[in-house]
Amino acid sequence: MSQLLLKSVWLENERRDIRIADGVFKTIAPAGTLTADVPNVYELDCRHMAIVPAFYNTHTHAAMTFIRGLADDVPLKVWLEKHIWPREAKLSADDVYVASKYAILEMIRSGTVFFADMYWHRTQTIRAAEEMGVRASIGVTFADVLKPDTSENVQFLAENVSKYQNRIRLAVAPHAIYTNTARSLKMCAECSEKYRIPLHVHLAETRGEEKGSVDSTEGRSPVEYLDSLGLLSNRTVAAHVVYVSEKDLDILTERGVTVAHNPCSNMKLASGTFNAKPFVDRGIRLSLGTDGASSNNNLDMREEMKFASLLAKMTSGDSTLLSAKETLKIATQNGAEAFGFHAGKIEEGWLADALLLNLKAPCFAVGDVISNWVYAANSSVIDTVICDGNILMQHRVIPFADDIEKEFRERFNESRWRL
Ligand SMILES: [Zn+2]
Incomplete structure (x- = not known):
């Protein structure tokens, strides 16, 4: 599993660099202080993103x-x-x-x-x-x-x-x-x-x-x-x-x-x-x-x-x-x-399950990020989804999504008579 390095992401009213390795948040430090120190580090520029638990x-x-x-x-x-x-x-x-x-x-x-x-x-x-x-x-x-x-x-x-x-x-x-x-x-x-x-x-x-x-x-x-x-x-x-x-x-x-x-x-x-x-x-x-x-x-x-x-x-x-x-x-x-998972917090040592929210979305223009996430946003503001330290969706793109949708529609049409 390669490492992820989130650069300058908004976390609880501060800009942070976050290193994700072995499926957990390894290091959370002030923005600009973490660098890729091993090969195969995937770096994300998160200047317009907030991180929240998935x-x-x-x-x-x-x-x-x-x-x-x-x-x-x-x-x-x-x-x-x-x-x-x-x-x-x-x-x-x-x-x-x-x-x-x-x-x-x-x-x-x-x-x-x-x-x-x-x-x-x-x-x-x-x-x-x-x-x-x-x-x-x-x-x-x-x-x-x-x-x-x-x-x-x-x-x-x-x-x-x-x-x-x-x-x-x-x-x-x-x-x-x-x-x-x-x-x-x-x-x-x-x-x-x-x-x-x-x-x-x-x-x-x-x-x-x-x-x-x-x-x-x-x-x-x-x-x-x-x-x-x-x-x-x-x-x-x-x-x-x-x-x-x-x-x-x-x-x-x-x-x-x-x-x-x-x-x-x-x-x-x-x-x-x-x-x-x-x-x-x-x-x-x-x-x-x-x-x-x-x-x-x-x-x-x-x-x-x-x-x-x-x-x-x-x-x-x-x-x-x-x-x-x-x-x-x-x-x-x-x-x-x-369900017994050490997840749900963006803290060192916790499982790396997280969302990167697009702060350029209109609902985030003013006010508290979490309030706006709960009350004002919709899921289209989710740019990236991370589970177990792996990126499942980036810039709203999920690999093979078209194939999955096509397969679903075809099967539904085939089985309509049975249902
Ligand atoms: Zn039920």
């Missing part, structure tokens, strides 16, 4: 790009049962590979270098993420109501957890309480414990979720039910978590659960209003996710940040809640921590 999308279903825009403006239950599940059942492994690559292209363009995925045909998503150079937590999805035989999942974990320990890692992903028996949920908890890997689950997304639980919750809330089965720990990343009681919040706090907030999806499906205040007040770690492209309908984490911040302010009546800086941390560092 996004960690902690809840998505990448291959849903294949069914984007096919079922909008319908209730969640109808959306899932009439439109999404029947179509997903027809998706082939190759469809998932092509759609995942297409999704990752969109993620890179909008500044995301990590995604936590939960879907079928996981080996195809792994292949796509490996080829595209991003990081990912690939969920091994359990939903024994839809796929009763869970032994293959258990075997896959046993054979592959140790194989995926770096850029790509595995997680246990029980889909939800309405798609899993208690037995299957318990098995997920055991796998997460045994392999010390994250457990990624949809939780309390809609009102009355417990009524749809496969096995009776015996009057417990979805949070209490999962806790009773041993699924909640500091390895758990629970997506949505819209409907919670005080008791639920106590449990989430005690167990150290991370909550992946998905404001756009919650609003679009009218699942409910996520109120960030009690989570923030209790110190529950929040991260951000886009959810899939058929309930968002894009994978743009910058947009998600703005929605999260504005929604938090509106629901709480507190305009200081989820400030630009805090929201950026939620969308980057918190997500990285939840």
Whole structure:
């Protein structure tokens, strides 16, 4: 891996030179003080750039790009049962590979270098993420109501957890309480414990979720039910978590659960209003996710940040809640921590995942860079995307992007009859 030298980049109100080597920020020094001291140093003139941490999308279903825009403006239950599940059942492994690559292209363009995925045909998503150079937590999805035989999942974990320990890692992903028996949920908890890997689950997304639980919750809330089965720990990343009681919040706090907030999806499906205040007040770690492209309908984490911040302010009546800086941390560092990556900060020794923003864009003309990044910009201001010390996009160009787009369109047109 060659070294990168970022010259005179804007970092927290100062101009800095940054040396990136071995996938981490090696040296950060005043501008004009670092020079290329070894061969194969790739130097970037960053006089018109600001550096910020890259996004960690902690809840998505990448291959849903294949069914984007096919079922909008319908209730969640109808959306899932009439439109999404029947179509997903027809998706082939190759469809998932092509759609995942297409999704990752969109993620890179909008500044995301990590995604936590939960879907079928996981080996195809792994292949796509490996080829595209991003990081990912690939969920091994359990939903024994839809796929009763869970032994293959258990075997896959046993054979592959140790194989995926770096850029790509595995997680246990029980889909939800309405798609899993208690037995299957318990098995997920055991796998997460045994392999010390994250457990990624949809939780309390809609009102009355417990009524749809496969096995009776015996009057417990979805949070209490999962806790009773041993699924909640500091390895758990629970997506949505819209409907919670005080008791639920106590449990989430005690167990150290991370909550992946998905404001756009919650609003679009009218699942409910996520109120960030009690989570923030209790110190529950929040991260951000886009959810899939058929309930968002894009994978743009910058947009998600703005929605999260504005929604938090509106629901709480507190305009200081989820400030630009805090929201950026939620969308980057918190997500990285939840999945065990030492990333999300531009500091020496941290993983070199970063974005270079074009400060010539009109939204950066005056005011604070981070405020403008969260509230005023759009993802077109991202000039360069760096993941693991490698450049994935420079001057908005991603190698092979045209081929990936062409392949996606061709496959979609070929498979239209199947979907
Ligand atoms: Zn989801």
